[in-house]
Amino acid sequence: MEYELPEELRLLKETLRRYVNEVMIPIERETCEGVKLKSEYKKKFDEDSKRLGLWLLDVPEEFGGQGMGVLATCIVTEEMARSIALPTRGGYFTGPNVRSILYELDDEMKEQYLYPVIRGEKKACFGQTEPDAGSDPGSMRTTAVRDGDDYVINGVKRFITGAGEADFIQLMAATDRSKGSRGGISCFIIDMNTPGVRLGAQYETMMGDRPWEIIFENVRVPAKRLVGKEGEGFKLGQRWLGAGRLRHGSRALGVAERCIEMMVSYAKQRVTFGKPLADRQAIQWMIADSYIELHAARLMVYHAAAKADSGEDYRMEAYIAKYYSDEMAFRVADRCLQVHGGIGLTKDLPIEHMWRQQRSTRITEGASEVMKMVIARGILRQYD
Amino acid sequence: MKVLVAIKRVIDANVKARVRQDGSGVETTNVKMAMNPFCEIAVEEAVRLKEAGKATETVVVSAGAQQTQETIRTALAIGADRGIHVPHDGALEPLAVAKMLKAVAEREQPGLVLLGKQAIDDDCNQTGQMLAALLGWPQATFASKIEIDGDSATVTREVDGGLEKIAVKMPCVITVDLRLNEPRYASLPNIMKAKKKPIDQIALADLGVDPAPRLKVLKVAEPPARGGGIKVETAAELVDKLKNAAGVI
16 A cells, blocks of 8 residues: 655655745745735736746646646645635636536537636636525526527526626526426526626635625527436536535645644743643643644545546545545644734734635535535444 | 765754653654655755756665655655665664765765755764765865866855855755745656666675764763743953853853
8 A cells, every 4th residue: 555645746746845945934924915816916926827837737637737636636625725925715826717518518618718718818707606595506597498409597696706807707596496306407607697687795814815796697508508417417416516625625635734834833932830841741632742742633634636536436534534624724723823823813924814715615615514424424424 | 076975864944853761862763764854955965957958867875764755755856876785783873974975985986966054953064075085076065056167166155254165076965944945846747757766785794884873972961951941130240250150151
């Protein structure tokens, strides 16, 4: 059994560790305006990414990317997450966020949507969540009704990240509400300037980003805007969410790694009542627990990613990795904050930012409880 | 012109070195290792010489345990063309390394041998000088700038009190200092290419080198811990302390 990363990924990891330490961490508190990367830093990081040969890392070769595997992508995400220089959402170092649904489009639609996204000319958002359908998309109320050569769409989507700047939306809508997520949901590509599409409320979140509500009122689109077949939408969406879960997992690894580095370094420096914090058992246990949990999470994420790369079904491992890593990194960030005391609460250090972001990951893209529900379902099927 | 670069695998510069409990040396078990930073600068310089059309091939050589191949692979990812690994478990003294490099240089016939000025583990600062003497080649140490023109090199050296510029005839041995260049980040495509570059193995015995140590390490100890300072009230007291307590004046 092989527990080491392949040599080339170890080298890549070392290179990125150095890059993040030397280039990103020294400027990490000044790169963003709110949750958006300032344009001068976006330009710099894009150039650096190209120079490091990481641009379009996970985009398949047939679409002009490098076609690197899930494990390689996880390594990049992990190392980049050690710094808060890049925004948590939408600030990918390796280029535009190309969602895999777009690879399923026919050639004409690829020209219209996939390639412009890869070139950075168009932006997409993903619309699944609704006021009464979050982790249970089967109960969504947004409907798409076939009418001749068109579909007519009505409903409301909520918490849609990036809707304000998106050119189009990958929309999940019910084509047969009686079937729910088992064949009742379809995926559509809809331009945001289509008549009847309207941005509603924008929410302020603790993470700093401001997702939107989108309202669809008698939106009429040609039937060719349907991706794949009717009823396949949930399946297509899940494929993307699977990769997203490992992105969560690997992000958490980087955050926890940095928090442990900071925690240890501060515990050695800070003297209270005549002794460094590092000599206190209460602090030592926090450090030990964090290290143990990070180690476990890393094995889970790498294992799931390696399984994905070998073409096996890795859904169960991805649920486990997402659940455990996101929970783990929040605990580690919390301990790191606690060890730092008052200074940890300030914006001079990246801890409060990591803590807030990490708190949100226990909810976004599959809440921890839903992960456990799905994991339990798998276990119940597995044993008599 | 072929450039031969000698590299060494050492404890990572960012890791705090710890002395083994029995005082026999520095703990390397479960410690992160990396290429000696000065060696990395030498590799970068060789690659730049090739990119500038001054060198035709860059070859890296290193002696050490099996994991040394990983360090050689790092050099190949920076851009070196091929590697030579001379397997050896345990430490090698500068003289043995210099003899090994001499034998490799005789096989490879490089126009230039580049080395780091010293390794950050034992800080010997001897190998390059010994190699030049063994080969009977000119040497330029502590280089902060290298200009190659035909069969001679002009090297700017960092010496006490400033910079010294010397011209050496090629083939020659140059050891590099910190400010010569800033090594690049190995890019992913270059890392992937490095996987396919050859690393030949040559036994130390085939190079006619006897690795037996000539030096005996008696004891390795941590530097003494710094004691706390004191505050003095007057200049007279300060002079007294410097004279009688610290014994420095």
